[in-house]
Amino acid sequence: MLLSGTVIVDAETVIHDGAVVVADDRIVAVGDRSTCLERYPDHERDEYDLLAPGTVGAHVHSVQSLGRGIADDTALLEWLFDYVLPMEASLSAEEMRAAAELGYLEMIESGTTTCIDHLSVHHADEAFEAARDLGIRGRLGKVMMDKEAPPGLLEDTDDALSESERLIRRYHGVEGGRIRYALTPRFAVSCTEACLRGTRELADAYESVMIHTHASENRDEIETVEEETGRRNVHWLNEVGLTGEDVVLAHCVWTDETEREILAETGTNVTYCPSSNMKLASGVAPVHDYLDRGITVALGNDGPPCNNTLDPFTEMRQASLLQKVDRLEPQALPAPTVFEMATVNGARAAGFDRVGNVREGWKADLIGLETDITRATPLHDVLSHLVFAAHGDDVRFTMVDGEVLQRDGEVVVADAEEIRARAREFAADLDVAP
Amino acid sequence: MLLSGTVIVDAETVIHDGAVVVADDRIVAVGDRSTCLERYPDHERDEYDLLAPGTVGAHVHSVQSLGRGIADDTALLEWLFDYVLPMEASLSAEEMRAAAELGYLEMIESGTTTCIDHLSVHHADEAFEAARDLGIRGRLGKVMMDKEAPPGLLEDTDDALSESERLIRRYHGVEGGRIRYALTPRFAVSCTEACLRGTRELADAYESVMIHTHASENRDEIETVEEETGRRNVHWLNEVGLTGEDVVLAHCVWTDETEREILAETGTNVTYCPSSNMKLASGVAPVHDYLDRGITVALGNDGPPCNNTLDPFTEMRQASLLQKVDRLEPQALPAPTVFEMATVNGARAAGFDRVGNVREGWKADLIGLETDITRATPLHDVLSHLVFAAHGDDVRFTMVDGEVLQRDGEVVVADAEEIRARAREFAADLDVAP
Numbered sequence: 001m002l003l004s005g006t007v008i009v010d011a012e013t014v015i016h017d018g019a020v021v022v023a024d025d026r027i028v029a030v031g032d033r034s035t036c037l038e039r040y041p042d043h044e045r046d047e048y049d050l051l052a053p054g055t056v057g058a059h060v061h062s063v064q065s066l067g068r069g070i071a072d073d074t075a076l077l078e079w080l081f082d083y084v085l086p087m088e089a090s091l092s093a094e095e096m097r098a099a100a101e102l103g104y105l106e107m108i109e110s111g112t113t114t115c116i117d118h119l120s121v122h123h124a125d126e127a128f129e130a131a132r133d134l135g136i137r138g139r140l141g142k143v144m145m146d147k148e149a150p151p152g153l154l155e156d157t158d159d160a161l162s163e164s165e166r167l168i169r170r171y172h173g174v175e176g177g178r179i180r181y182a183l184t185p186r187f188a189v190s191c192t193e194a195c196l197r198g199t200r201e202l203a204d205a206y207e208s209v210m211i212h213t214h215a216s217e218n219r220d221e222i223e224t225v226e227e228e229t230g231r232r233n234v235h236w237l238n239e240v241g242l243t244g245e246d247v248v249l250a251h252c253v254w255t256d257e258t259e260r261e262i263l264a265e266t267g268t269n270v271t272y273c274p275s276s277n278m279k280l281a282s283g284v285a286p287v288h289d290y291l292d293r294g295i296t297v298a299l300g301n302d303g304p305p306c307n308n309t310l311d312p313f314t315e316m317r318q319a320s321l322l323q324k325v326d327r328l329e330p331q332a333l334p335a336p337t338v339f340e341m342a343t344v345n346g347a348r349a350a351g352f353d354r355v356g357n358v359r360e361g362w363k364a365d366l367i368g369l370e371t372d373i374t375r376a377t378p379l380h381d382v383l384s385h386l387v388f389a390a391h392g393d394d395v396r397f398t399m400v401d402g403e404v405l406q407r408d409g410e411v412v413v414a415d416a417e418e419i420r421a422r423a424r425e426f427a428a429d430l431d432v433a434p
Numbered sequence: 435m436l437l438s439g440t441v442i443v444d445a446e447t448v449i450h451d452g453a454v455v456v457a458d459d460r461i462v463a464v465g466d467r468s469t470c471l472e473r474y475p476d477h478e479r480d481e482y483d484l485l486a487p488g489t490v491g492a493h494v495h496s497v498q499s500l501g502r503g504i505a506d507d508t509a510l511l512e513w514l515f516d517y518v519l520p521m522e523a524s525l526s527a528e529e530m531r532a533a534a535e536l537g538y539l540e541m542i543e544s545g546t547t548t549c550i551d552h553l554s555v556h557h558a559d560e561a562f563e564a565a566r567d568l569g570i571r572g573r574l575g576k577v578m579m580d581k582e583a584p585p586g587l588l589e590d591t592d593d594a595l596s597e598s599e600r601l602i603r604r605y606h607g608v609e610g611g612r613i614r615y616a617l618t619p620r621f622a623v624s625c626t627e628a629c630l631r632g633t634r635e636l637a638d639a640y641e642s643v644m645i646h647t648h649a650s651e652n653r654d655e656i657e658t659v660e661e662e663t664g665r666r667n668v669h670w671l672n673e674v675g676l677t678g679e680d681v682v683l684a685h686c687v688w689t690d691e692t693e694r695e696i697l698a699e700t701g702t703n704v705t706y707c708p709s710s711n712m713k714l715a716s717g718v719a720p721v722h723d724y725l726d727r728g729i730t731v732a733l734g735n736d737g738p739p740c741n742n743t744l745d746p747f748t749e750m751r752q753a754s755l756l757q758k759v760d761r762l763e764p765q766a767l768p769a770p771t772v773f774e775m776a777t778v779n780g781a782r783a784a785g786f787d788r789v790g791n792v793r794e795g796w797k798a799d800l801i802g803l804e805t806d807i808t809r810a811t812p813l814h815d816v817l818s819h820l821v822f823a824a825h826g827d828d829v830r831f832t833m834v835d836g837e838v839l840q841r842d843g844e845v846v847v848a849d850a851e852e853i854r855a856r857a858r859e860f861a862a863d864l865d866v867a868p
Contacts, residue, residue, distance in 0.1 A: 066812060068811070068812060068814065068823065069812075069813070069814045069815050069818040069819060069822065069823065070814050072768065072769060072815075072818050072822065073758075073764055073765045073766075073768045073769075074764055074765075075764040076764075079764075102808065102811060105808050106808045106809060109808055110809075219762075275755065277759060278755035278756065278758055278759040279754075279755055279758060279764070279822070280758075280764055281758040281759055281761070281762050281763050281764040281766070282759075282762075283759065283762060284759060307822075308818070308819075308822040308823040309809050309822075309823045311809070314748075318755075320713075321709065321712035321713055321752075322712065322759070324507075324712055324713060324714075324715040325711060325712040325715055325716075325717065325718060325756070327715070328715050328716075328717060329715050330507055330508055330509040330510075330513075330713070330714055330715035331507045331508075332507075332715070334506065334507045335506060335507075372854070373854075374536065374539050374540045374543055374850065374853075374854060375540060375544075375743050375745070375826075377502070377536060377854045377857050377858060377861075378500060378502060378503075378857055378858050378861030378862070379503070379858075380502065380503045380504050380861070381503050381506075384503040384506050384742070385503060385742075388503065388506065388713070388741075388742040388743075389502065389503065389742040389743045391825055391827060392809075393825060393827040416808065419808075420806070420807075420808060420811045423811050423812055424811060424812050424813075427811075427812030427814070428812070
């Protein structure tokens with residue numbers, strides 16, 4: 001396939017009147033349009049105003065999608081234990097499937113091509129199957145909770161680990177490596193030391209399996225961990241093996257100097273979730289400090305009950321604006337830095353190689369946007385536009401691994417109407433009041 | 435016209451399966467659909483998923499629209515004096531008209547039905563004419579700068595005031611009162627005492643003319659005012675007559691206790707501009723304190739060079755999220771409070787009576803949104819949806835004073851393609867580098 005338009009190769013390179021040629025799952029050529037047309041005259045053609053690498057949602061809860069808007073204006077632990085966990089506990093396999101499909105649908109429609117997805121304790125198979133069917137690239141994991149969990153979610157430590165291992169064997173690396181596994185203890189508050197140490201053992205036992213958990217999102221959370229373990233949260237995670245290049249820690253809002261050193265020294269990846277941190281009033285992550293230390297910082301929307309959308313453009317905008325106002329520094333997180341977070345840094349955090357740039361030999365994970373709209377007029381700078389003014393609604397084309405998932409604004413891998421209708425039906429029966 | 439759908443009457447009342455009946459410029463009935471259909475069987479009909487009061491952009495610079503994205507990552511005074519003012523100074527009448535049309539087009543498309551518009555020093559007629567033609571409700575004013583202004587914008591005090599008076603006589607109250615005048619000194623830094631006192635005199639001389647200016651947005655700004663006048667900014671404005679129920683002060687980020695007392699005692703209106711305050715790293719306005727004191731707080735997008743869009747839904751979301759994270763208080767500015775700011779409070783600040791609710795006898799300023807989209811699925815609470823997940827792209831219908839401006843997603847009062855094309859053409863010739 002030969003796609004033409006203005007091509008954003010990476011945060012530094014833009015090709016006007018350019019083209020991208022895709023064969024199988026790879027980009028085979030990127031350059032100016034006329035040269036590409038000459039070299040590949042027989043390829044199927046399509047055209048979009050702007051072509052860019054697909055974005056990476058590096059911390060998301062697709063299976064919370066049925067709970068969009070159920071718990072506005074509440075703090076993290078109340079939000080979690082009174083609303084979101086009871087909802088997760090109540091979901092049947094069918095409902096979990098519907099929730100995951102709704103989440104992936106929203107991501108595909110709005111330009112997310114890769115996600116790191118924190119599922120739930122039960123029915124993780126449903127999300128894996130939905131991700132396979134809908135074609136998104138994902139690092140997914142079943143949640144483990146063997147301590148401090150509401151009825152219906154609390155598990156035996158061994159069960160949590162053995163179910164995780166079953167899922168690794170079943171799904172890790174399927175679809176040509178498009179779907180991969182992340183061991184997913186919920187957070188230190190809800191997991192025993194045995195569970196956390198078991199997580200590290202399993203991660204080491206299977207090649208390229210990663211670890212994904214929440215860390216230091218909220219002050220009550222870090223206090224609880226400190227009371228229970230006598231250590232600051234990241235120190236504790238480090239002690240039980242939950243740091244390293246194969247670990248993605250979501251949030252990391254409340255870390256001290258010594259914890260930041262650990263993150264940097266161990267090469268641990270951090271996912272910044274600005275909208276979620278704002279809406280749950282968690283705080284502002286010290287993103288500039290992380291970047292200064294060379295930590296890979298990715299970007300995530302978190303879940304629909306705390307965002308309330310999965311739009312990656314809203315998140316890019318928020319990422320920059322929140323740092324600017326928090327530091328009273330208008331130069332903070334400029335557009336190119338945010339764009340890197342949302343693309344190639346996210347892919348690195350998720351452990352996907354050659355994903356996140358539009359470059360020869362890289363994976364064909366692409367999006368096409370329209371810019372013949374008022375919000376994009378005039379268009380002085382495409383990166384500025386993408387970060388500060390674009391919106392998921394502008395995305396008209398989505399491709400993962402060379403497969404077209406959305407074309408001309410229509411998702412082609414699933415019946416979007418049907419997914420929404422099923423989600424509405426299940427959501428109407430949810431018992432979400434605390 | 436009989437419009438049916440879920441009707442948001444105000445921040446507290448939602449009618450499912452409802453209808454709104456419009457005759458001339460007024461809402462003549464609001465209620466359940468079947469009753470309305472029975473009572474008004476011969477009215478032209480239309481249907482949208484969600485009907486709501488149009489939003490009020492209570493601080494905007496439509497004529498800066500050609501500068502969308504020209505000065506990202508800069509602080510207020512640099513942003514203003516190195517980029518935005520030179521751009522404003524350079525605009526011809528034709529370019530000013532194109533910029534205003536682009537701004538109003540974006541507002542109409544995304545659901546803003548009333549604006550308080552801070553124009554520029556020259557060619558204000560062009561914006562008034564554009565507002566008349568495009569049908570938006572507006573409180574507009576020519577900017578006055580008789581001190582501290584770049585070449586091309588600096589005016590004589592008398593000229594600034596007499597030109598303002600000419601515009602009042604020409605446009606204040608035209609279109610059945612849809613267009614009204616606000617005397618618009620830029621800010622205390624750029625206006626002499628004579629200009630500010632003259633502003634108050636003129637406002638008192640003409641019935642229902644208001645005053646609109648920037649105040650205490652930035653720390654450098656308030657320091658400058660304090661150096662020059664020996665007073666905190668709001669004290670100074672109060673002394674020269676720029677407080678009161680007929681005054682709208684944009685921003686008010688850096689006010690102390692005594693200034694807040696003045697704002698409350700004088701009934702001065704405040705416009706909160708969260709995205710602009712974040713992007714320019716100005717700071718966080720003490721909105722809760724203002725609300726606690728009974729101050730009318732409205733909401734504004736400010737201009738495209740500092741936002742970078744005029745989407746009122748982005749601004750509502752931002753309004754709440756910024757307060758939550760700043761106060762580390764998840765209950766801060768819940769959806770209904772924000773919705774009131776963006777509708778009826780904005781109308782009150784702008785001095786338009788019976789605007790901002792969907793209520794019998796009130797002005798027919800309405801918007802219709804679609805919710806059969808993934809981002810609105812499921813839809814547990816329509817107000818939560820509007821504030822936290824909706825977007826200007828969802829707006830398919832816009833009516834002001836009973837006149838349809840947009841229907842089925844198409845603006846009917848202007849040629850949107852042509853406005854965008856003209857804006858692109860002029861923007862390409864802008865000399866915006868400092």
